[in-house]
Amino acid sequence: MADAPFNILIVGQAGRLQYEAVLFAASLRHCAPGFSGQLYVAVPQPGPLWQRDPRIRNPDVLAALEELGARMVPFDSQVFGSAYPYGNKIEALQVMPEGEPFVFFDTDTLITGELADVPFDFSRPSASLRVEGSWPKPTLYGPGYDGIWRSLYDRFKLDFASSLDLSQPHEFWKRYLYFNAGYFYGACPRAFGARFLRYAQSVRDDPPAELIGQSLDPWLDQIVLPLVIHELGGGRDALPAGYLDGEVSCHYRVFPLLYARESDRVVALLHEITAPNRLKKVLKQYEPIKRMVYQRRGEKVRALFDQDNLPRREQAIRNRIKSEGFWMR
Structure with missing residues (x-):
């Protein structure tokens, strides 16, 4: 604890x-x-x-x-x-x-x-x-990951070497x-x-x-x-x-992504906590919750994917949802 x-x-x-x-x-x-x-x-x-x-x-x-x-x-x-x-x-x-x-x-x-x-x-x-390795995006002519990150640690007089994960390859973002x-x-x-x-x-x-x-x-x-x-x-x-990001919390980002990739347990929890009338009155004022949760559009999004075999890149998930006309945020 x-x-x-x-x-x-x-x-x-x-x-x-x-x-x-x-x-x-x-x-x-x-x-x-x-x-x-x-x-x-x-x-x-x-x-x-x-x-x-x-x-x-x-x-x-x-x-x-x-x-x-x-x-x-x-x-x-x-x-x-x-x-x-x-x-x-x-x-x-x-x-x-x-x-x-x-x-x-x-x-x-x-x-x-x-x-x-x-x-x-x-x-x-x-x-x-x-x-994901969203930043930085090293250019063809450099510097690479090492040079970019080292410059930031040097700026603030921090020890760069001790921040590295040496089990990961040089110039791989996870290092x-x-x-x-x-x-x-x-x-x-x-x-x-x-x-x-x-x-x-x-x-x-x-x-x-x-x-x-x-x-x-x-x-x-x-x-x-x-x-x-x-x-x-x-x-x-x-x-x-x-x-966190496991059994105790879920960073869903946007509701179409929640329905596409999160567990049955998370979806069930969302439906449970949005059910009371006193909260429904509030949450229905927000269009993505109104349509995804209360009008059940989220279930149509969920049916597009096998949650045990999702695309590796989030962008592919987003693109599929958008192509079906279900994207909202």
């Missing part, structure tokens, strides 16, 4: 994320009755970095989140905003309680088991390993520390967030020369997350496999 009580952070704002936040909170309360911490929903506030007001103003959503035990916490966007909304997860860490262990989850996640049973060691932070930012955790959200923000701002505003030709959007959070985790003493082996 976790070595200390901990809090959970998700980001909620107007649009898709507010409905995903309700689903996340409902799954947490349903599947993790032993969780004794606080669920925080961080909400960006309007300001010069937002083109539109990002706050949650839907009274049904706000009432549902309150009923499910979530605590809304506002934060101001000082660096990112609408130009890079993934930066919300970086800036929101500063409004979490200082010195209290935390786990961040993307809102497009369901809790599917007892979080209190996850053996977190918050002194060794880590993040999701459900990741280099890389995470999906769908979840991450640590001992203090403010200490974690301060490094995360400093590194992300530095790379965005003044990328090393080795990153010329590499896309930073939407990858910036995943580029600097390994650096933060490595500096704070964590790594790829800090959490035993099978808990």
